[in-house]
Amino acid sequence: MKTEQITIILSTLFLSVTLLLTVRPVFALDVEALVRQVEQQYMGASSRSLTIMQVKTSHWERTLEMEAWSLDRDYFLVRITEPAKERDVATLKRYREVWNYLPKVDRVIKVPPSMMGGSWMGSHITNDDLVKANHIEKEYDLRLIEETETYFLVECLPKNDAAVVWGKIVYRINKTPQVPEQVDYYDEEMVRVREIHFDDVQQVGDRIVPMRLTVLPMEKPDEQTILQYRELVFDIPIDETYFSLRNLEKP
Amino acid sequence: MLMTLAFRNLWRNRRRTLLTLSAMVVSAALLILALGVFSGMFRDMLASATEQYYGHLVLARAEYHERRDLFAHLDEEVASRYISAEDTEIIGISPRLRSFGLISLAETSQPVEVLGIIPEREKRVTSLQNKLIAGDYPSDAVSNGALIGQGLARKLKVRTGDEMVFVTQAADGSIGNDLLLVTGIFATGDSRHDNNLVLAPLRWVQKIMVLPGRIHEVAMTLADPMLAAQSADRINAQLPDDVEILDWGDLLPEMREVIAAYDVSRMIIVSILYMATGLGILNTFFMSVMERTREFGILMAQGMRPWTIRGLVLLETCILGCIALAIGLTCGAVMTLYMKLIGIDLAEYITPVTYAGGTILPRLHAVFEAGNFYVPAGMLLLVSLVAGFLPANRAARLDPVQAVREV
Numbered sequence: 001m002k003t004e005q006i007t008i009i010l011s012t013l014f015l016s017v018t019l020l021l022t023v024r025p026v027f028a029l030d031v032e033a034l035v036r037q038v039e040q041q042y043m044g045a046s047s048r049s050l051t052i053m054q055v056k057t058s059h060w061e062r063t064l065e066m067e068a069w070s071l072d073r074d075y076f077l078v079r080i081t082e083p084a085k086e087r088d089v090a091t092l093k094r095y096r097e098v099w100n101y102l103p104k105v106d107r108v109i110k111v112p113p114s115m116m117g118g119s120w121m122g123s124h125i126t127n128d129d130l131v132k133a134n135h136i137e138k139e140y141d142l143r144l145i146e147e148t149e150t151y152f153l154v155e156c157l158p159k160n161d162a163a164v165v166w167g168k169i170v171y172r173i174n175k176t177p178q179v180p181e182q183v184d185y186y187d188e189e190m191v192r193v194r195e196i197h198f199d200d201v202q203q204v205g206d207r208i209v210p211m212r213l214t215v216l217p218m219e220k221p222d223e224q225t226i227l228q229y230r231e232l233v234f235d236i237p238i239d240e241t242y243f244s245l246r247n248l249e250k251p
Numbered sequence: 252m253l254m255t256l257a258f259r260n261l262w263r264n265r266r267r268t269l270l271t272l273s274a275m276v277v278s279a280a281l282l283i284l285a286l287g288v289f290s291g292m293f294r295d296m297l298a299s300a301t302e303q304y305y306g307h308l309v310l311a312r313a314e315y316h317e318r319r320d321l322f323a324h325l326d327e328e329v330a331s332r333y334i335s336a337e338d339t340e341i342i343g344i345s346p347r348l349r350s351f352g353l354i355s356l357a358e359t360s361q362p363v364e365v366l367g368i369i370p371e372r373e374k375r376v377t378s379l380q381n382k383l384i385a386g387d388y389p390s391d392a393v394s395n396g397a398l399i400g401q402g403l404a405r406k407l408k409v410r411t412g413d414e415m416v417f418v419t420q421a422a423d424g425s426i427g428n429d430l431l432l433v434t435g436i437f438a439t440g441d442s443r444h445d446n447n448l449v450l451a452p453l454r455w456v457q458k459i460m461v462l463p464g465r466i467h468e469v470a471m472t473l474a475d476p477m478l479a480a481q482s483a484d485r486i487n488a489q490l491p492d493d494v495e496i497l498d499w500g501d502l503l504p505e506m507r508e509v510i511a512a513y514d515v516s517r518m519i520i521v522s523i524l525y526m527a528t529g530l531g532i533l534n535t536f537f538m539s540v541m542e543r544t545r546e547f548g549i550l551m552a553q554g555m556r557p558w559t560i561r562g563l564v565l566l567e568t569c570i571l572g573c574i575a576l577a578i579g580l581t582c583g584a585v586m587t588l589y590m591k592l593i594g595i596d597l598a599e600y601i602t603p604v605t606y607a608g609g610t611i612l613p614r615l616h617a618v619f620e621a622g623n624f625y626v627p628a629g630m631l632l633l634v635s636l637v638a639g640f641l642p643a644n645r646a647a648r649l650d651p652v653q654a655v656r657e658v
C-alpha cells in the first residue's frame with residue numbers, strides 16, 4: 001500500500017517536473033517578448049514625446065512639462081519645458097550612465113552610483129528606472145503565472161547574479177490590445193512597494209499604447225506621480241550623436 | 252606633647268620613613284597624573300562630538316530629532332522666544348537648517364550634508380574655526396562661501412577658491428541647485444564629518460531649499476557641559492509639545508555611558524593602587540611598633556593609657572599621610588599642568604580613533620578636574636588610617652610587664 005502511494009507521488013512529481021521543463025521554454029520566449037514589448041512601448045526604434053508629469057506628495061504638488069527623445073533602449077534625453085523656474089533642466093541617459101544638466105549653474109552633473117536609487121526630478125520614478133527598466137529580461141527570470149480570457153500575469157524573479165533593486169516584479173498585460181495594465185514592484189522581503197497603472201489606451205501610428213501612467217508608492221498612500229503623454233511620435237530620424245553631453249546642455 | 256612625640260618617632264628611622272613616604276607620594280602623584288590624562292581623553296572625545304557638530308543642547312521639532320524630516324522646520328526666531336538672553340548657563344546659540352544632497356565638481360559627485368549657519372553664531376557653538384587646514388571660515392561677506400571637510404575636499408579634488416555645485420530636493424519639490432565657493436577646509440579627525448559635512452550660510456541654504464525664514468534646529472553650548480541634562484529639563488518645561496530639547500547625552504548615549512563607566516573605573520584604579528601602598532604603610536608601622544615594644548611598655552608603666560598609645564601610632568601614620576598628600580598633590584598638579592600645557596604628541600604613532608561618537612585624538616593631554624584630586628587625596632588619608640590602625644591596636648594591647656622585658 002505504502003509503496004504504491006510513494007510510486008504515485010513520485011510519478012506525479014516526475015510528470016510535473018517534466019511538464020514544467022518541457023513547457024517552460026515555449027512560454028519563456030513568448031513571455032520575454034511580451035515584457036520587452038511593454039518596456040519599450042514608448043520607445044520603438046526611436047521616438048519623440050511631449051509629456052506632462054504631475055507629482056503629488058504629502059507636502060507639495062507640482063506639474064512639469066517635458067520633451068523627450070529616445071533611440072533603441074540605450075539612449076534617452078529629456079528636457080523640462082515648464083515651469084519657467086526649471087526650464088531646460090535636462091537628463092541624458094547613455095547605456096548605464098545618467099547625467100543631469102542644471103541651467104541655473106550651467107553645469108552637467110553625472111549621477112553617481114550611490115544616487116541611482118534616488119528620485120528623478122522629485123517624482124516617484126528613480127534614476128534606476130531610467131537605466132534598468134529596459135533590461136528586465138536580461139536580469140530577471142520571467143514566468144507566466146496566470147492566463148485568463150483577458151490578461152496574462154508574468155512574474156519576474158531576479159537571476160542569481162543580477163544586481164537588481166527589486167525582489168520581484170509582476171506584470172499584468174492585457175490580451176487585446178496587447179498593452180500593460182499594471183506592474184507591481186516588490187522589495188527583497190516580497191512586500192509590494194510600488195504599483196504602476198496604465199490607462200488611456202490610444203492608437204499612435206501603427207501601435208496601440210496607454211497614454212497615461214500612474215506610479216503609486218505603497219508606503220505613502222497619499223502620494224503619486226502621473227505621466228500623461230501629450231504627443232508621441234515613433235521612428236523619427238535621429239542617431240546616437242544627438243545624445244551627446246553638448247546637446248544635453250544646449251536646448 | 253603627643254604631636255612632638257609622633258614627629259620624633261617618625262624621624263627616628265629616617266630612611267624607612269622616607270621610603271614609605273616616597274611610595275605614597277609617587278602613587279598619589281602618578282595617580283593624579285593618570286586620572287588627569289584619562290579625563291583629558293574623555294574631554295577630547297566629548298568635545299569632538301559636541302564642539303565639532305552637535306553642541307551641548309539641540310532644540311528641534313520632536314520628529315526632526317527622530318528622522319531628520321525635511322518638513323519638520325521651525326521659525327528662525329524660535330530660540331529667542333523660549334530662551335532668555337539673561338540665561339548665563341547658555342553661552343552660544345546657533346540656528347541651523349540642514350540639507351542632504353549631492354555636491355559635485357567636474358566629473359565627481361559626493362552625497363553630503365549641508366548645514367546652513369550664521370557664521371558668528373555657529374562659532375560660539377562648534378569650533379571648526381580652530382580646525383582649519385586651509386582658507387577661512389565662511390563670513391557674511393561671501394553669500395555662498397562654504398567650509399568643507401578634508402576628506403570631502405580630497406575626494407572631489409577641490410581647493411579653496413573652487414566652485415562646486417550643490418543639488419538637493421527643495422521643500423516645494425523643485426530641484427534646488429546652486430554654486431558654493433570653497434572658502435575653507437577643516438580637518439577634525441572624525442571621518443564622518445571630514446567626509447560629509449559642509450557648512451554654508453543659512454540664507455543660502457534657506458534659498459536653495461525654498462524655506463525662507465525657517466530652520467531645523469537650534470544648537471547651543473553651555474558653560475558646563477556636565478549640566479546639560481538639567482539645562483535641557485529646565486528649558487523643556489517651557490517649550491510647546493511639538494518642540495523638544497535634547498542634550499548631548501540623548502544625542503550621544505554611548506558617550507554618556509563611557510563617562511559613567513569612567514567614574515567607576517577611576518574608583519577601581521584608585522583602590523588597586525592604594526591597596527599596594529596601604530600594604531607598604533602597614534609593613535612600615537608594624538616594624539616600627541615591634542621595635543618600640545619596650546618603649547611602649549615603659550610609657551604604659553608610667554601611666555600612659557592604651558588609647559593614647561593607639562592615638563600616638565595613628566597620629567604618626569596620619570602625619571605621614573598628610574606630608575605625602577601635600578607633596579603628592581603638588582607633584583601631581585605640576586605634572587598635570589605640564590601635560591595640560593605641553594602634553595605628548597602621538598600623531599606619529601597613531602591616527603585618531605572614533606569611538607562612542609567622539610574622537611580620541613592622538614595625543615596625551617591632561618585636564619584639571621576636581622574629582623581627580625579629592626578622590627586620590629581622600630583615599631590616601633583613609634588608607635593611611637586603616638593601615639595604621641592594626642599596628643596601633645597591637646601597640647595599645649601590649650602588657651606593660653612583658654613589654655618592658657622585651658629586648
